[in-house]
Structures are given as C-alpha cells and as structure tokens.
Amino acid sequence: MDNKINIGSEAIIAPFRVGGMTITIVGVGLISGSFALAMKQHGFAKHIIGVSRTKASERKALELGLIDEALPLEEAIKKSDFIYVAIPVDATISMMRQIMDLVNDKQIVVDAGSTKYALCDALTNHPSRKRFVASHPMWGTEYSGPEAAVTNAFTGRACVITEKEKSDAAAVEVVENIYKTLGMHIIYMDAAAHDVHAAYISHISHITSFALANTVLEKEKEEDAIFELAGGGFESTVRLAKSNPAMWAPIFMQNRENVLDVLNEHISQLRKFKSALEKENIEYLNELMENANRIKRIIK
C-alpha cells in the first residue's frame, strides 16, 4: 500500500485522481462491478482487486475487465488504499468486522448496502470505526452478478452517507469526491432515518413488484397472453420482480419493522380501492386516484 491518502489535507483529492488508488472490491456484482468500472473511467483507480466467494464470479469479473486481479480478502486488504464492500447486507456485517480488524489508519472502507442501521450499530465501537464510511448509492437494476455491471451507473442519483460524524473527516471527503465525480448528489442522514426512508422509496417497491408477479403468475394461467399483451405499464411495475432474492431477503429482514409498517399501510391503501370498487363508489375511486396524482409534484 502506498501513502497517497494524505489525511486531513486539501491535497487529498489530487493525488487520488492523478496517481490512482489500489482498490479492493468485496463482492464482484452489479454494484461493485459498476463502481469498479467508474473508478477506472474517472482515474481514481490504478489497480482493482476483486474478492469473491466463488471462483466463477472472479473469473467472470476478470474476463469482463471489472478487476485486474482476484485475491483472498487478507492479501487484497494489505495491498489496497480503498476497500468497497457490496455484498448482501447480512453477510456485510461479519465481512466488515473482519475487514475493520485488518485496516490501518490510512485505509478507507466503504459499504454500499441498502440498509444502514444494523451495520452502523454493529461497528459503532470498533477501534477503526473512523476508517469506515457508511454509504448507500441509490442506484441499481433488477439484474445481479458481474455480468450486470455497467458503465455510467450511479449518474444523477442520490447517495446517502450515514453517521458521517463517526467517520474520519478526510475519509468522508474522499468518498464524497468519488460519488460526486460519478454524478451523484450526497445526502446525509442518521442510519435509522435512512432505513425508514429506504423502506418507502425502495424496499416497498420491490415487495409490490414481487407480489404483483406472483399475482399474475398465480391467476393468469395463459402465460402466452402475458407474454403477448404485456406493455410498458406492466413491465415497469413488475420489472423489480426479477431482482435477486439472495440480495433482497436480508434487506427486508434487516429493515423488517419499517418494511412491515409500510407494507401494512400499502395493504390498507389497496383495500380502499377494493372497497370503492365493491361499493361501485366512483367518487371515492376518483378521490383515491386524484390523491395519488399528487406524486407528480414529487417525481417528474
């Protein structure tokens, strides 16, 4: 590991960009792979190491040029300036503990998980806590694995950084600079607030989409009809149902209380539509839809 990261100095950014860091990505999938591509593209990375549970993923990531080298975790950490962890959120906690036990006071560790409270809570008293920056780039697709990685991901989206105050200020600055260069806008939150908002903005959309797919698969016995008739509306509401259960089950479990809270509300909102239809109450139906139309004010 070289010493390009000059903690607490205004000069941090420049050597980062000019020389480029040695970066380890833990997990070689959609998020980490897309992150690796962006880090190369923007000159942040001179060398990227991949750490994966499976040889097949390592090979694929090498083949696709997402990583320059695959190594076991401990060796990878030793050689790296910057470690980026993007694996299922349940595995993240134990993985992060291992990593944090290995890092020195110059390295930066960042996670990209969709839940923040459990992880931040688990690491709160770790002696190297300051080396860790908790982030959630709000970008993704319904695909997973190294093949799902794309260039120009992240652009135009939000990135949440939680518990900024528990991280080294210079480390946060480095991470902010990276995400901003990737075209993201940074939002600061405490970890618990993040998880509440994520339940509304992301997690519930996935549950409704999974449930909608199950509804159609259960009731529509003529799959050809779905295939032939499905238009833009159906595809856009159901596309998240292709998402990887191995990624989403741990997210829902870690954010269980918030997700249940939103899910209960969502079921009760659907029941209002049911009631309006059962009673043939067109005024109420219109009222429900007009209320929903207010979402126009919020999303373009």
Next chain:
Amino acid sequence: MDNKINIGSEAIIAPFRVGGMTITIVGVGLISGSFALAMKQHGFAKHIIGVSRTKASERKALELGLIDEALPLEEAIKKSDFIYVAIPVDATISMMRQIMDLVNDKQIVVDAGSTKYALCDALTNHPSRKRFVASHPMWGTEYSGPEAAVTNAFTGRACVITEKEKSDAAAVEVVENIYKTLGMHIIYMDAAAHDVHAAYISHISHITSFALANTVLEKEKEEDAIFELAGGGFESTVRLAKSNPAMWAPIFMQNRENVLDVLNEHISQLRKFKSALEKENIEYLNELMENANRIKRIIK
C-alpha cells in the same frame, strides 16, 4: 365522402395508402392524437378531423398539428372514411351508438378502449355492427390530453381485436393493415377474455401504482426525502400513479369483477410477504421471491 374503400377487394390497401383517407378522431388526446400522427406519417390520412368536447382541446390539437380541422360530430362523420374513437370507456358506449347510427356501409369505425366487453355487448345488435372493429392497442403513457400525443407510438406492442367475426372482413383487414404498419402485432380474442387478461396485464398495475403513491404520500411526511432519494425502482413502480382518473375510473368500473378478482389475489400475495416478515421466516420470503422471479421467463 369519397369511395376509396373498396370493400371485399384485395385492392383495399393500396388506395388507402396512396390517396389517404379522411379520418375523424373522436377525442383528441394521448391515444387518438398519437394515432393521428401515425396515420399522417404512414400516408394513411390525407385529412384529419378532430371531434372534442372542449374548444381548448380542439385548439391545442390544431396547434400541435394532430388534426387539420375541428368539427361537430355529425359533420365530421359525413366527411370521413374512417372514424377512430378514443375517449373514456364509459363515454364511448353512448358516443359509439350515436356514431353507428350515422355511418353508411362504406365507413369504418374503430374504438381504442381498454375494456371491450361492455362496448361490444352494447353494440351487438346494432344494424351497422359490421362497420365497427373493436380494438385495444396495448400502448399508453401516464400522460393525457393532446400535448401527450407522440410520434412513433404503438410500435412493438400488441393490439387486441375482439369479436372479429362480427365485423366486416374487409374492414378488419383495413384495421389490421393500419396497426401492423404502425408496428403492432395483432391478437384476436373474444371481448370477455380480453377484459380478464387486461385486468392482469394492465389494470392491476395501475391500481398498485396508485396505491403505492398513496402509501408513500400518507406515511412519508418528508416529501423532500422522496424527491431526493427516489431512484429508478421507485419511479418505475409509481409512475402509473400519474395517470388520469377520468380515464381510469370508468375502466375499473366497467371491468369491476375481473379487477376485484385480481386485486383480492394481489392483497393475498402481499399478505404472504407480511406473514413471512412477521414470522421472520426467511425461507418463505425466499420462496415467494423465487416464485416471482419466474416472470423473467415471460418478460425480457
């Protein structure tokens, strides 16, 4: 009205394309406006007349070049070879009765409604039934009005024609040729089957999207958070919530039984997720999502 439509002849298509028809669109909105643009673009139309309830929409449609002229219904019909009706499905029934009372045995009348049973049923014994072709082009966006009309709509989507056998064969051929030229593939169904499939493929997606918007608007008091955090997943599941209630309330009411049937199933599918989360049953959660993943086989 000229006599370009040579019923029952192989030569139907050619004069259609070469000379171009005089077409009336009833309603000057998203669907009819996009249809008008396509009919001009592909040389089917030499003159397009718009019929609208409001002067403002007529002016806008003229201004946008969707129509060449705005006329009252009766005058418009007299001058037209082809009449295309795309207005809310409740208004369609009485409008179509008026139109069918006016048409001669050379004119073709087509509707584009999202429900087919009630309309086909209402017209089944009309003396001019053969002049009517019942269609549902499976394309749309969440926007409405003349400003929402776009070029190159419809391409790559399905178009359902119901009760083909009750329409004049040559009239069906004309309509098929138009939709195929617009890039659509034609599917034939009886009207009741169409409404069942439409409930699954389109109507339920709109209800879940409206309900999701209401869920988030109800519970997420920090609208700024939605605005700042919302990513692709949220936007794609909620975008249909911007749809026009004046269009959708009549669809849901006309297709009430099918929609209720699907909605009940959907609520019960959501309850399975709720139960899995409440019981912290990660195996069940995975099973539900893996089942939903089967949608990959059906939509790309």
